[in-house]
Amino acid sequence: QVTLRESGPALVKPTQTLTLTCTFSGFSLNTSGMCVSWVRQPPGKALEWLALINWDDDKHYETSLKTRLTISKDTSKNQVVLTMTNMNPVDTATYYCARTYSLLGYMDVWGKGTTVTVSS
Amino acid sequence: DIQMTQSPSSLSASVGDRVTITCRASQSISTYLNWYQQKPGKAPKHLIYVASSLQSGVPSRFSGNGSGTHFTLTISSLQPEDFASYYCQQSYTTLYTFGQGTKLEIK
Numbered sequence: 001q002v003t004l005r006e007s008g009p010a011l012v013k014p015t016q017t018l019t020l021t022c023t024f025s026g027f028s029l030n031t032s033g034m035c036v037s038w039v040r041q042p043p044g045k046a047l048e049w050l051a052l053i054n055w056d057d058d059k060h061y062e063t064s065l066k067t068r069l070t071i072s073k074d075t076s077k078n079q080v081v082l083t084m085t086n087m088n089p090v091d092t093a094t095y096y097c098a099r100t101y102s103l104l105g106y107m108d109v110w111g112k113g114t115t116v117t118v119s120s
Numbered sequence: 121d122i123q124m125t126q127s128p129s130s131l132s133a134s135v136g137d138r139v140t141i142t143c144r145a146s147q148s149i150s151t152y153l154n155w156y157q158q159k160p161g162k163a164p165k166h167l168i169y170v171a172s173s174l175q176s177g178v179p180s181r182f183s184g185n186g187s188g189t190h191f192t193l194t195i196s197s198l199q200p201e202d203f204a205s206y207y208c209q210q211s212y213t214t215l216y217t218f219g220q221g222t223k224l225e226i227k
Contacts, residue, residue, distance in 0.1 A: 047164065048218065049215075049218060063121050063215060104211060105214070107164075112163055113163055
Protein backbone atom coordinates (compact mmCIF):
# COMPACT_ATOMS: atom_id res chain seq x y z
CA GLN A 1 0.00 0.00 0.00
CA VAL A 2 1.37 3.39 -1.02
CA THR A 3 1.09 6.19 1.54
CA LEU A 4 2.51 9.68 1.87
CA ARG A 5 2.39 11.95 4.90
CA GLU A 6 3.33 15.61 5.09
CA SER A 7 4.77 17.16 8.24
CA GLY A 8 5.97 20.59 9.22
CA PRO A 9 5.06 23.67 11.22
CA ALA A 10 1.47 24.84 11.27
CA LEU A 11 2.49 28.46 11.76
CA VAL A 12 5.40 30.45 10.40
CA LYS A 13 6.19 34.13 10.60
CA PRO A 14 6.61 36.37 7.56
CA THR A 15 10.16 36.26 6.12
CA GLN A 16 10.87 32.90 7.78
CA THR A 17 11.81 29.75 5.88
CA LEU A 18 9.31 26.88 5.74
CA THR A 19 10.58 23.32 5.78
CA LEU A 20 8.13 20.53 4.95
CA THR A 21 8.84 16.82 4.96
CA CYS A 22 7.04 14.16 2.95
CA THR A 23 7.51 10.67 4.40
CA PHE A 24 6.37 7.90 2.12
CA SER A 25 6.06 4.13 2.02
CA GLY A 26 5.08 1.48 -0.50
CA PHE A 27 7.40 2.66 -3.26
CA SER A 28 11.01 3.63 -3.78
CA LEU A 29 12.42 6.84 -5.19
CA ASN A 30 15.29 4.73 -6.51
CA THR A 31 12.92 3.21 -9.06
CA SER A 32 13.22 4.56 -12.59
CA GLY A 33 10.29 6.79 -13.47
CA MET A 34 9.28 7.48 -9.90
CA CYS A 35 8.94 11.05 -8.63
CA VAL A 36 7.40 13.05 -5.79
CA SER A 37 5.65 16.38 -6.34
CA TRP A 38 4.59 19.13 -3.97
CA VAL A 39 1.30 20.92 -4.58
CA ARG A 40 -0.37 23.63 -2.51
CA GLN A 41 -3.87 25.02 -2.21
CA PRO A 42 -4.66 28.38 -0.58
CA PRO A 43 -7.99 28.44 1.27
CA GLY A 44 -10.85 28.37 -1.20
CA LYS A 45 -8.53 28.46 -4.21
CA ALA A 46 -7.16 26.14 -6.86
CA LEU A 47 -4.36 23.62 -6.72
CA GLU A 48 -0.90 24.94 -7.55
CA TRP A 49 1.98 22.65 -8.46
CA LEU A 50 5.22 23.72 -6.77
CA ALA A 51 8.06 21.28 -7.37
CA LEU A 52 9.07 17.77 -8.40
CA ILE A 53 12.06 15.54 -7.73
CA ASN A 54 12.68 12.33 -9.63
CA TRP A 55 14.51 9.07 -9.09
CA ASP A 56 17.59 10.51 -10.82
CA ASP A 57 17.64 13.57 -8.51
CA ASP A 58 16.45 15.80 -11.34
CA LYS A 59 14.45 18.74 -9.95
CA HIS A 60 11.83 21.04 -11.42
CA TYR A 61 10.20 24.14 -9.92
CA GLU A 62 7.20 26.36 -10.59
CA THR A 63 8.55 29.29 -12.55
CA SER A 64 7.42 32.18 -10.38
CA LEU A 65 8.55 30.48 -7.15
CA LYS A 66 11.76 28.81 -8.25
CA THR A 67 14.04 31.31 -6.52
CA ARG A 68 12.36 30.50 -3.19
CA LEU A 69 12.02 26.71 -3.45
CA THR A 70 14.41 23.84 -2.86
CA ILE A 71 13.41 20.19 -3.11
CA SER A 72 15.60 17.30 -1.97
CA LYS A 73 15.32 13.62 -1.19
CA ASP A 74 16.71 11.14 1.28
CA THR A 75 16.04 7.74 -0.23
CA SER A 76 17.38 5.92 2.83
CA LYS A 77 14.66 7.53 4.93
CA ASN A 78 11.99 7.54 2.19
CA GLN A 79 11.61 11.27 2.57
CA VAL A 80 11.35 14.32 0.33
CA VAL A 81 11.92 17.76 1.80
CA LEU A 82 10.66 21.07 0.43
CA THR A 83 11.96 24.39 1.69
CA MET A 84 10.39 27.72 0.83
CA THR A 85 12.19 30.90 1.83
CA ASN A 86 10.86 34.35 2.64
CA MET A 87 7.37 33.21 3.58
CA ASN A 88 4.53 35.67 3.09
CA PRO A 89 0.88 35.62 4.22
CA VAL A 90 -0.13 34.79 0.62
CA ASP A 91 1.74 31.49 1.08
CA THR A 92 -0.88 30.40 3.61
CA ALA A 93 -2.18 27.12 2.19
CA THR A 94 -2.54 23.39 2.56
CA TYR A 95 0.58 21.73 1.20
CA TYR A 96 0.37 18.26 -0.33
CA CYS A 97 2.97 15.79 -1.52
CA ALA A 98 2.04 13.22 -4.15
CA ARG A 99 3.64 10.26 -5.87
CA THR A 100 4.16 11.16 -9.51
CA TYR A 101 4.95 9.07 -12.57
CA SER A 102 7.61 10.78 -14.63
CA LEU A 103 6.64 9.45 -18.04
CA LEU A 104 2.99 10.49 -18.01
CA GLY A 105 3.14 13.09 -15.26
CA TYR A 106 0.12 12.15 -13.20
CA MET A 107 -0.05 12.19 -9.42
CA ASP A 108 -1.74 8.98 -8.41
CA VAL A 109 -1.43 8.91 -4.61
CA TRP A 110 -1.58 11.98 -2.38
CA GLY A 111 -0.89 12.68 1.25
CA LYS A 112 -3.63 14.18 3.41
CA GLY A 113 -1.91 17.56 3.36
CA THR A 114 -0.58 19.88 6.04
CA THR A 115 -1.94 23.35 6.64
CA VAL A 116 0.54 26.20 6.97
CA THR A 117 -0.46 29.66 8.13
CA VAL A 118 1.87 32.61 7.66
CA SER A 119 1.22 35.25 10.26
CA SER A 120 3.12 37.41 12.70
CA ASP B 121 4.32 28.16 -18.89
CA ILE B 122 1.26 26.40 -20.24
CA GLN B 123 -2.00 27.86 -18.96
CA MET B 124 -5.00 25.62 -18.33
CA THR B 125 -8.51 27.07 -18.41
CA GLN B 126 -11.55 25.15 -17.20
CA SER B 127 -15.18 25.87 -17.88
CA PRO B 128 -17.54 26.31 -16.29
CA SER B 129 -16.12 27.44 -12.95
CA SER B 130 -19.20 26.06 -11.24
CA LEU B 131 -22.05 23.86 -12.31
CA SER B 132 -25.34 22.83 -10.71
CA ALA B 133 -26.77 19.47 -11.64
CA SER B 134 -29.03 16.72 -10.34
CA VAL B 135 -28.42 13.09 -9.52
CA GLY B 136 -28.67 11.11 -12.75
CA ASP B 137 -27.65 14.01 -15.00
CA ARG B 138 -24.91 13.78 -17.58
CA VAL B 139 -22.35 16.56 -17.13
CA THR B 140 -19.31 17.65 -19.09
CA ILE B 141 -16.44 19.83 -17.90
CA THR B 142 -14.09 21.43 -20.40
CA CYS B 143 -10.37 22.11 -20.04
CA ARG B 144 -8.38 24.09 -22.59
CA ALA B 145 -4.61 24.41 -22.84
CA SER B 146 -2.83 27.55 -24.03
CA GLN B 147 -0.80 25.41 -26.46
CA SER B 148 -0.96 21.87 -27.72
CA ILE B 149 -0.23 19.29 -25.02
CA SER B 150 -0.98 16.18 -27.09
CA THR B 151 -2.83 13.94 -24.62
CA TYR B 152 -0.76 14.80 -21.54
CA LEU B 153 -3.83 15.75 -19.56
CA ASN B 154 -4.93 14.40 -16.18
CA TRP B 155 -8.09 14.87 -14.12
CA TYR B 156 -8.58 14.95 -10.36
CA GLN B 157 -11.58 15.06 -8.04
CA GLN B 158 -11.43 16.88 -4.71
CA LYS B 159 -13.99 16.89 -1.93
CA PRO B 160 -14.02 19.59 0.77
CA GLY B 161 -11.24 19.14 3.32
CA LYS B 162 -9.76 16.18 1.46
CA ALA B 163 -6.76 15.59 -0.76
CA PRO B 164 -7.32 15.37 -4.51
CA LYS B 165 -8.06 11.97 -5.98
CA HIS B 166 -6.65 10.98 -9.34
CA LEU B 167 -9.33 10.02 -11.90
CA ILE B 168 -7.94 10.01 -15.44
CA TYR B 169 -4.51 10.10 -17.08
CA VAL B 170 -3.39 10.78 -20.65
CA ALA B 171 -6.74 12.36 -21.38
CA SER B 172 -8.85 9.22 -21.46
CA SER B 173 -7.36 6.39 -19.39
CA LEU B 174 -9.26 5.64 -16.20
CA GLN B 175 -7.26 5.18 -13.03
CA SER B 176 -7.81 1.79 -11.44
CA GLY B 177 -10.88 1.77 -9.22
CA VAL B 178 -12.54 4.82 -10.77
CA PRO B 179 -16.16 4.14 -11.80
CA SER B 180 -16.81 3.77 -15.51
CA ARG B 181 -19.35 6.62 -15.47
CA PHE B 182 -16.29 8.90 -15.60
CA SER B 183 -14.71 9.37 -19.01
CA GLY B 184 -12.21 11.71 -20.57
CA ASN B 185 -11.62 12.82 -24.11
CA GLY B 186 -9.57 15.22 -26.17
CA SER B 187 -6.16 16.00 -27.55
CA GLY B 188 -4.16 19.05 -28.50
CA THR B 189 -5.73 21.96 -26.64
CA HIS B 190 -9.31 20.85 -25.95
CA PHE B 191 -10.30 18.24 -23.36
CA THR B 192 -13.45 17.11 -21.62
CA LEU B 193 -14.38 15.17 -18.50
CA THR B 194 -17.82 13.61 -18.64
CA ILE B 195 -19.80 11.98 -15.87
CA SER B 196 -22.50 9.94 -17.55
CA SER B 197 -24.96 9.67 -14.65
CA LEU B 198 -24.21 11.77 -11.59
CA GLN B 199 -24.18 10.01 -8.26
CA PRO B 200 -24.41 11.77 -4.87
CA GLU B 201 -20.72 11.11 -4.19
CA ASP B 202 -19.68 12.91 -7.41
CA PHE B 203 -20.52 16.37 -6.12
CA ALA B 204 -17.05 17.80 -5.67
CA SER B 205 -14.49 20.01 -7.39
CA TYR B 206 -12.65 18.81 -10.47
CA TYR B 207 -9.23 19.89 -11.73
CA CYS B 208 -7.37 19.26 -14.95
CA GLN B 209 -3.55 19.19 -14.99
CA GLN B 210 -1.16 19.19 -17.93
CA SER B 211 2.00 17.09 -17.87
CA TYR B 212 3.26 17.91 -21.38
CA THR B 213 6.09 19.78 -19.72
CA THR B 214 7.51 19.08 -16.28
CA LEU B 215 6.38 22.56 -15.31
CA TYR B 216 3.00 21.10 -14.43
CA THR B 217 -0.01 23.40 -14.26
CA PHE B 218 -3.57 22.92 -13.04
CA GLY B 219 -6.79 24.46 -14.21
CA GLN B 220 -8.64 26.75 -11.84
CA GLY B 221 -11.17 24.05 -11.00
CA THR B 222 -14.85 23.35 -11.57
CA LYS B 223 -17.17 23.05 -8.58
CA LEU B 224 -20.02 20.63 -9.19
CA GLU B 225 -22.95 21.32 -6.91
CA ILE B 226 -26.31 19.71 -6.31
CA LYS B 227 -29.23 21.49 -7.95
